[in-house]
Amino acid sequence: MKLGILTNVVCDRSLEEALRYFSDMGLEMAEIGCGGTPGIHHCDPEVLLHDEAALDAFRGLFEKYHMGISALSCHGNPVHPVQAIADRYDAIMRNAVLLAEKLGVDTICGFSGCPGSEPGSKYPHWCTTVWPFDAVAADHWQWKERLIPYWRDFAAFARAHHVTKIALEMHPGFCVYEPETLLRLREAVGEEIGANFDPSHLIWQGIDIPTAIRKLTGCIYHFHAKDTYVDWEEMGKNGFFDPMGAFEDFRRPFSFRIPGNGTSVSYWRKIMTALAETGYDGTISIEHEDNTLGQDEGIRKSVAFLQSILVREQASVCWWKESIKAYQRTFLPE
Numbered sequence: 001m002k003l004g005i006l007t008n009v010v011c012d013r014s015l016e017e018a019l020r021y022f023s024d025m026g027l028e029m030a031e032i033g034c035g036g037t038p039g040i041h042h043c044d045p046e047v048l049l050h051d052e053a054a055l056d057a058f059r060g061l062f063e064k065y066h067m068g069i070s071a072l073s074c075h076g077n078p079v080h081p082v083q084a085i086a087d088r089y090d091a092i093m094r095n096a097v098l099l100a101e102k103l104g105v106d107t108i109c110g111f112s113g114c115p116g117s118e119p120g121s122k123y124p125h126w127c128t129t130v131w132p133f134d135a136v137a138a139d140h141w142q143w144k145e146r147l148i149p150y151w152r153d154f155a156a157f158a159r160a161h162h163v164t165k166i167a168l169e170m171h172p173g174f175c176v177y178e179p180e181t182l183l184r185l186r187e188a189v190g191e192e193i194g195a196n197f198d199p200s201h202l203i204w205q206g207i208d209i210p211t212a213i214r215k216l217t218g219c220i221y222h223f224h225a226k227d228t229y230v231d232w233e234e235m236g237k238n239g240f241f242d243p244m245g246a247f248e249d250f251r252r253p254f255s256f257r258i259p260g261n262g263t264s265v266s267y268w269r270k271i272m273t274a275l276a277e278t279g280y281d282g283t284i285s286i287e288h289e290d291n292t293l294g295q296d297e298g299i300r301k302s303v304a305f306l307q308s309i310l311v312r313e314q315a316s317v318c319w320w321k322e323s324i325k326a327y328q329r330t331f332l333p334e
Contacts, residue, residue, distance in 0.1 A: 001275070001310050004029030004070045005286040006224070009299065011041035016061050018042060023065040025303050029283045030067050031109065031222075034099060035092035036076035043072070045095035048102075055102060070283035071107040071167060071196070071222050072096045077174070078154070079146050081116030081124060089113070093154065097163045107165040108158070109196040109222055112176035112185060115146040126173050147175050148188045155192040167196035167221040178207060179215045186219060198224035198287070199271065203263065204240050204254040210274035217278040225306055226287040227262030230254045256289040258302045269309050276311040284310060 007030050010018045022030065034043040048055045062069060074096040076089030096108045117125035117138035127139035151166075158166055168176050168185070176182050179195075186193040197220045199209045213220065235253040260268050272284075284306060288298045 001272075001281055001312065002028045002068075002070070002283050003286075003303065003306055003310055004031055004068075004283040005288075005299070006031040006033065006038065006073065007042050008033045008038050009286075009288045009295065011039060015042040015058070016065075019061055019065040019067055023067055025300065026307065027286075027303065028067060029070040029285065030062070031070050031283070031285045032072055033074075034072045034096050035074045036089060036110070038073040038075055043099075045092075045099045048099055049095060059103065069103060069105050070285055071109045071165075072100050072103075072105060073109040075110050075169065077111065077113040077124065079113035079115045079150050079175075081121040086113075090154075094157065097158050097161050100163050101161040106163055107167055107221055108163055109167045109169060111171055112147065112151070112168050112174045112181075114174045115142045117141070124173070126175075126177075128177075142175060143184075143188075147185065151185060151189045151193065155189050158192055164192060165194055165221040166192050167194055169196040169198050169201070169224070171198075171201045172205065178202060178205060179212050182216065182219065194219045194221035196222040196224060198226055200224070200226040200228040200256050200262070200287075200289075203228040204230055204235075209267070210270045213271065213274040213278060213280075220275070220278065220280050220282075222282060223275065223280070223284050224287045225259050225284050225302060226289060227257040227259045227268070228254050229257045229262035255291070258288060258290045258293060258298050258305075259286075260305050261290065261292075265305070268305075272309045272311055276314060279314070281314065 005022055005027055007018050010021065013021065019030065032043045033039050033041065034045050048058055074093045076092060078086055078089040078093055080086040080089065093108070093110060100108055114124040114126055116123060118141060125138055127135045127142065129135050155166060168182060170177050170179070170182055176185055182195055195216055197213065197216065202209060202212060231253055240253050286299065286302045286306070288302060290298050293301065
């Protein structure tokens, strides 16, 4: 595994300043936002796709600071029921694919999106229940008419441009929000669909992260290092569906934290072990959205902690068993 970071956490710095800062603290990979919610602070495809000099300078900065690019991130809702909004996100994502091809990057990160409940809807409709039955009909229509056709077409476009990993972040509010819905889309579309596995959005749903990782063996294409603290007093009042108001509200059922500060240090060790057991050897990308820590302190504490638990060397030979086998050969028949 390699340690990386989503660079928009320092969107107040230039790309060169950001890469110098990250490289100096031992980070190896950068996840670059190139549109949608991650922004274009460090990477504007509209510029880089049409200006070879700018693209060469962009590449040169990563070489200068000895950092790689783990993925291009372009989170949005490309199946939004308002076509103009859907088209805008689709264009952002296709630009990300084209830029990834030029950079030799095989992974983009994003969301599955969520359509409306029927033709002509104005707002996305997140379907999670089987009663009332209306949600079942809406869910069926969404997947058959909008989600699967869109992602089949997009996956073919990505494949044609050598982007083989579409890493979707499982997030409530979108059609893919937990392992089962990710696998549902992957089965319908193909192996281009995988997970940008972010534990923080699964923890507050009550999902056990090591178990979910094992369920998605072979389907995890990128990993966000972000934790969640669940306030059980607040959760106990109305559950996690309680309308939470603005992000700045202090008393919320759950809040994002740096790794180890939401669940526990030992839990994150189990997470890394589960990733290693499934053969994941990609990037562990820090996403610092912890409002209890400042920008620099949160990053540095995340780096220090993750450096201590990252699995750098996959065990290929159980060397401790050799002495046992040698002993057994002294009394077992050939």
